[in-house]
Amino acid sequence: MTRPRRSLLYMPASNLRAIEKARDLPCDAVVLDLEDAVAPEAKAAARETALAVVREGGFGRRELIVRANGLDTPWGRDDLAALAIAGPDAILVPKVNDAAEVAAYDALIAAAPAHTGLWAMIETARAMFRLEEIAAQARTTRLSGWVMGTNDLAKEMRATLDVERVPFLGFLAQSVAAARAYGLTILDGVFNAIDDDAGLEAQCRQGRAFGFDGKTLIHPKQIGTCNRVFTPSDAELAAAQAVVAAFALPENADKGALRVDGRMVERLHLAEAEAMIALRAMTDASGTPAS
Ligand SMILES: CC(C)(COP(=O)(O)OP(=O)(O)OC[C@H]1O[C@@H](n2cnc3c(N)ncnc32)[C@H](O)[C@@H]1OP(=O)(O)O)[C@@H](O)C(=O)NCCC(=O)NCCSC(=O)C[C@H](O)C(=O)O
Numbered sequence: 341m342t343r344p345r346r347s348l349l350y351m352p353a354s355n356l357r358a359i360e361k362a363r364d365l366p367c368d369a370v371v372l373d374l375e376d377a378v379a380p381e382a383k384a385a386a387r388e389t390a391l392a393v394v395r396e397g398g399f400g401r402r403e404l405i406v407r408a409n410g411l412d413t414p415w416g417r418d419d420l421a422a423l424a425i426a427g428p429d430a431i432l433v434p435k436v437n438d439a440a441e442v443a444a445y446d447a448l449i450a451a452a453p454a455h456t457g458l459w460a461m462i463e464t465a466r467a468m469f470r471l472e473e474i475a476a477q478a479r480t481t482r483l484s485g486w487v488m489g490t491n492d493l494a495k496e497m498r499a500t501l502d503v504e505r506v507p508f509l510g511f512l513a514q515s516v517a518a519a520r521a522y523g524l525t526i527l528d529g530v531f532n533a534i535d536d537d538a539g540l541e542a543q544c545r546q547g548r549a550f551g552f553d554g555k556t557l558i559h560p561k562q563i564g565t566c567n568r569v570f571t572p573s574d575a576e577l578a579a580a581q582a583v584v585a586a587f588a589l590p591e592n593a594d595k596g597a598l599r600v601d602g603r604m605v606e607r608l609h610l611a612e613a614e615a616m617i618a619l620r621a622m623t624d625a626s627g628t629p630a631s
């Protein structure tokens with residue numbers, strides 16, 4: 341991981357007030373949506389707004405991502421052509437079903453600057469059976485991130501999307517495994533109940549337990565909880581530092597397994613501990629409070 345991606349806040353690219361506000365919000369990334377949050381009659385104007393916002397910048401350390409319309413819509417191709425020239429940090433494409441679609445999106449943004457990543461929404465029933473082939477596109481395209489689209493997935497499956505997300509647990513785990521197998525960043529889906537703080541916290545904790553890098557959000561009031569849950573706590577940091585210190589002792593140089601604070605730790609835990617310390621340092625350096 342090269343930067344924290346705990347909190348990605350969506351906003352309709354047609355909502356100038358929200359975009360203006362986002363320049364000062366403590367999220368790690370901003371996603372300007374041209375897809376589902378924008379009505380058909382507002383699509384063209386929203387695209388122009390998104391392009392102007394990318395050109396203008398002003399988001400500081402926050403990544404700026406734009407979600408395009410799909411290639412099966414009247415707006416997808418024009419979105420991709422324009423975004424390739426504008427060059428946001430990433431272009432997020434919706435409802436990817438298979439590897440061929442990733443390759444098609446990648447070809448259409450071939451002219452984009454090198455810093456522009458391709459991110460894919462994982463949110464269709466068909467994609468659930470092609471996770472590995474989609475993730476493997478990271479080897480041949482600029483695909484570098486996935487975002488779970490649990491609203492669309494719930495709709496397609498006709499499943500109930502509640503706090504616990506029991507119908508989705510298998511797919512969430514498989515998606516994280518596929519993403520990790522090919523080195524992709526992966527963000528959890530949104531939590532729609534804006535005023536349910538306890539539900540949001542529980543779902544952030546669940547997402548972190550699954551291994552997601554962070555969560556996608558729909559409202560500024562969700563950012564604090566999300567950052568706090570996805571930032572290693574002081575206790576986790578201390579535990580990680582204890583693991584690193586134990587393996588650094590000369591008497592442990594040739595040992596593979598140790599007892600640290602009553603727990604068995606192996607060298608794989610050393611790597612985890614180092615990653616946690618690095619993430620905490622990045623989040624501290626980002627200037628964004630955990631809560
Ligand atoms: C959901 C909302 C429509 C709620 O809007 P509203 O009731 O107007 O919010 P508030 O009055 O509480 O807003 C308070 C202030 O905060 C600003 N605000 C609100 N939302 C955002 C935001 N997302 N980003 C930035 N700023 C925001 C308001 O402007 C108010 O500011 P002020 O004027 O100073 O008081 C609304 O929150 C919203 O539109 N959210 C984002 C919706 C969206 O982008 N949806 C698409 C992505 S979700 C998705 O598609 C997931 C995936 O594809 C899947 O399938 O699962």
Ligand SMILES: [Mg+2]
Pocket residue numbers: 376434461463489491492
């Ligand atoms: Mg969706």
